[in-house]
Every structure is written in structure tokens, then in C-alpha cells.
Amino acid sequence: MIYKSNKILAMATLAAMLFAQGAEVHAQPQIGSTLATVRERGHLLCSTGGASPGFSAFDSRGVPQGIDADICRAVAAAVFGDASRVRFVTTSSSQRVLNLQSGAVDLAAQSMTWTHTREAANGLVFASTHYYDGQGFLTRTSLGLQSARELQGATVCAPAGGRAEINAAEWARSIGLRITIILFDRTDEVIAAYGSGRCDAITNDASLLAGLRSGLQNPAEHVVLPDRISKEPLGTYVRKGDDNWLDIVRWTVQALINAEELGITRENSEQMLTSTNPLVRRLLGVAGDHGRMMGLDNRWAISAIQAVGNYGQLYDRHFGEASQTPTPRGINRLWTDGGIMYGAPVQ
Structure with a gap:
């Protein structure tokens, strides 16, 4: 008992010393079953709608286009470094929850609102808001x-x-x-x-x-x-019970929002690798091990940004004045510009 107590005390002391020096103690990443399944399959299965302009609607080639569809592509890019490694499963509103519960899809990005029932009773967990609506x-x-x-x-x-x-x-x-x-x-x-x-x-x-x-x-x-x-905070859902997969989906969306805040675009992301800003360096994988913490490559965020652009670019592409669904950005502006869109820190 004394040995165990001394060992625990020594570990606590070491952790305190590291913290005082500005370091953090990281556990080894636990690869969840969803990430393992997605990698073995070779592509992500993502549930989207097929007739929701701005969110997910088929173009002339039969390819889903919209902010929901691009979130799926961003997650695929974060996992594989390749946004094309996603297969879209178009379902009705009544079927999307069942498809996710059953494992028919890995992720639902289908204009779904964050609600208590879906989390507390349906076995789902909300990952991140990418559009505030009503x-x-x-x-x-x-x-x-x-x-x-x-x-x-x-x-x-x-x-x-x-x-x-x-x-x-x-x-x-x-x-x-x-x-x-x-x-x-x-x-x-x-x-x-x-x-x-x-x-x-x-x-x-x-x-x-x-x-x-x-x-x-x-x-x-x-x-x-x-x-x-x-109130309709719209975003992505995953199944409960796989925290590793939740982290990947949630932080991919947060990476796109942070990229806009930091001025990182699809076009300048490689040049931003030389930035001295520690926030930029951590996000783009130059410093820290934020990708490896989730079982991904440290370029996970830059891969997502290069695939679909930052959040502002996403919004402009699907809801800007030149889009088919021009919609004032309103509360979906960044918090620094009078909105409520806010990227959680990658630290």
C-alpha cells in the first residue's frame, strides 16, 4: 500500500512539474472501431439529403453539393488525406436516424438539429454546429x-x-x-x-x-x-460510444472555423506553414501532435482545409451572393464580426 501510494505521489509530482513547465501529459490515442472500420473499408459512408439546395443537392452530374456534403468531404480528407474517399447515402428525414443507429453510415450530415431526444434517447451524439438556423x-x-x-x-x-x-x-x-x-x-x-x-x-x-x-x-x-x-443549430451526428470518432468529426468542423478566424484559406494553406503564430502552427500540424492524438496524421486539418476551404469559403460557395441560394450570413458570421460562429481552440 505504501509503495502504491508513493508511486501515485511520484506520478502526480511529475505531472505537476510538466504542467508548470507548460507541458501536457498525453495518453496514447485509442483508435475507435469506427475509424478502424472506415480505414479498412477504404472510404467514409456519409448520410446526406439529396434535395436541399445549399446543404446537399445533386448537381447535373448527380454529385451531392452543399455545405453538408462538403463537411463529409472534409472528414474524409482528415482521415485519408483524400476528400474523394467518401460515399454519399441519400436518405429521407425519417430514415437518417435509423441509418446511423444501425451502422449503415458512419456520419450523418443532413441538416439535423442538435436536440436532447436524439442524444438522450436515440443513441446519437451531436458533433458540431456548422449552421445556425430557425x-x-x-x-x-x-x-x-x-x-x-x-x-x-x-x-x-x-x-x-x-x-x-x-x-x-x-x-x-x-x-x-x-x-x-x-x-x-x-x-x-x-x-x-x-x-x-x-x-x-x-x-x-x-x-x-x-x-x-x-x-x-x-x-x-x-x-x-x-x-x-x-432555434435550429444544424450539424453532424455520430453514434454514441466511440469518442475517438466523435473527436475526429467534431474537430474537423472546428478546424474549418478556426481556419477562417486565422486567415488560412484553401489557396494559402501551404504558405501558412511558415507562420510564427502558434495557433496556426498547431492547427496545421507544424507544432504539437493534435492529429496523432486522434489516430490521424498531423496534417489532418490542412488536408480538410485544402479539400473544401475554410468555413467562410464554404459559406460563400453555397450561400453567398453568387450561389444558387444567396442567404445573408447573419448569426453565422464569426464572433469577431458580430455573429456567433466560434472555433474552439486547438490547444
């Missing part, structure tokens, strides 16, 4: 509505299996608004029902509605009303 309503300008509060007696289309139905029902009930909600499994079914006049409005995350509006035949004939009836 639920709204899309309707026809011909109705002359100024607010969603004027949708009395309206029929509203919404996707099944998500939060849109619950949010809309609870909000309407709280203000005494009578609406009828019709659910559809797929986004294209929602659009078709709205286009045929079956419903007066669509409710979903406002950013998704802006993207859907841009794809309608005459966008000017439709409007996203200004009301926001919920």
Missing part, C-alpha cells in the same frame, strides 16, 4: 401575407420524421392559430404538393426554404416569411 414558412406572394401569424386555416406541408411538424404544431397552438399539417417523406414530394396547390405553405428550416424557393419556376412569386418559430 424554422420558418414559405408561401405565395399572391396571398399578401406579412407574417406566418396570418396563416389562419391554412394547409401547411412539412417533411416527416423531423422537428418541423412538432415545432409548427406547438407554435400554432401557443398562439391560437389553426393550421392543417400534411407530411411527406421526401422533399421533392413536399415541393410537388405545394406546386400543385395542395398546401398554402411549406414549413422547414428557413435556409432550406430559401434554397427551395430559388429552385421554383418563378421564385419572385414566393416568399419566406420573416417569422422564426424555433
